[in-house]
Amino acid sequence: MAAEPSAASRPPADSTNHGFRVVVAWIALSVVATPLVAILVGRLFPPGNGSAQGTEQVLDNTVLLSVITPVVCLLAVFFVYGLRSFHAAPGAVVDGPPLRNDSRIQILWIVGTGVIVLFLAGFGTFELLQNGAGGGQGPNPIAVPGGSKLQVQVIGQQWQFTYRYPSLGGLESNQLVLPENTDVELHVTSLDVIHSFWAYELGVKADANPGSDNVAFVETKGPETFHVRCAELCGLWHGYMYNNGRVVSSAQFQSWASQQKKLYAAIAPFMNKSPADGGAPYSKTYLPLPSERAG
Numbered sequence: 676m677a678a679e680p681s682a683a684s685r686p687p688a689d690s691t692n693h694g695f696r697v698v699v700a701w702i703a704l705s706v707v708a709t710p711l712v713a714i715l716v717g718r719l720f721p722p723g724n725g726s727a728q729g730t731e732q733v734l735d736n737t738v739l740l741s742v743i744t745p746v747v748c749l750l751a752v753f754f755v756y757g758l759r760s761f762h763a764a765p766g767a768v769v770d771g772p773p774l775r776n777d778s779r780i781q782i783l784w785i786v787g788t789g790v791i792v793l794f795l796a797g798f799g800t801f802e803l804l805q806n807g808a809g810g811g812q813g814p815n816p817i818a819v820p821g822g823s824k825l826q827v828q829v830i831g832q833q834w835q836f837t838y839r840y841p842s843l844g845g846l847e848s849n850q851l852v853l854p855e856n857t858d859v860e861l862h863v864t865s866l867d868v869i870h871s872f873w874a875y876e877l878g879v880k881a882d883a884n885p886g887s888d889n890v891a892f893v894e895t896k897g898p899e900t901f902h903v904r905c906a907e908l909c910g911l912w913h914g915y916m917y918n919n920g921r922v923v924s925s926a927q928f929q930s931w932a933s934q935q936k937k938l939y940a941a942i943a944p945f946m947n948k949s950p951a952d953g954g955a956p957y958s959k960t961y962l963p964l965p966s967e968r969a970g
């Protein structure tokens with residue numbers, strides 16, 4: 676048990692209101708730092724403004740950053756203030772006064788963190804319900820955007836993605852082409868192992884699992900080229916699973932669709948379409964054939 680410090684070595688009674696000073700410095704720093712950080716750093720957040728969901732993700736990250744900044748400011752102020760005002764005198768080997776508890780700080784801490792967490796949960800739920808999510812919500816999404824949507828099935832397999840357009844007669848393509856300013860409903864699945872469909876600039880990232888129909892939503896904006904990658908290590912040529920997709924004008928989309936339909940009609944009879952042939956007929960989900968499982 677440590678011996679009580681003698682009266683001579685005990686620090687002198689301090690009448691300075693340290694708490695008030697820390698709070699004033701914290702508020703001053705937070706008022707300056709929070710808008711600066713939100714404006715300067717917020718615009719750098721991924722994935723950018725390539726879709727309504729991408730813009731929402733940037734907003735969500737900016738709100739998170741704005742909430743976190745005052746917390747970091749408090750830690751920084753307290754750290755600097757503590758180092759400056761509470762350090763031991765040179766040469767003195769004295770324990771600081773024991774701090775057992777402080778009910779005011781405990782209550783403030785619990786209320787403060789509780790308010791932050793509840794606010795973020797409420798804000799996140801509100802945002803999710805606005806436009807749905809670019810992240811997969813499973814086969815029965817909770818948040819479904821209203822209005823008509825273009826359905827596209829995304830099928831992962833070792834080692835490429837195939838896109839099926841049910842509204843274009845089940846057209847299949849290895850290119851993801853979407854019309855601008857359109858709500859798109861992506862049904863992400865896999866023929867073999869677990870992949871992850873990641874259309875970066877669109878703010879879409881959804882697991883592609885065999886036997887599962889993973890639904891994700893995206894509302895496109897203007898014409899752009901976006902990157903598509905597999906984001907789940909899926910075998911030897913996982914790194915080969917990248918491609919570019921395009922958002923194009925409605926006229927260009929129609930022209931692309933009719934061109935692809937002609938191409939598809941020419942090759943469809945030669946494509947394996949039965950599981951017995953190693954192919955897969957249209958289905959919402961697939962299970963890997965035992966003979967074709969990863970290995």
Ligand SMILES: [Cu+2]
Pocket residue numbers: 870871905906907908909910913914916
């Ligand atoms: Cu992969």
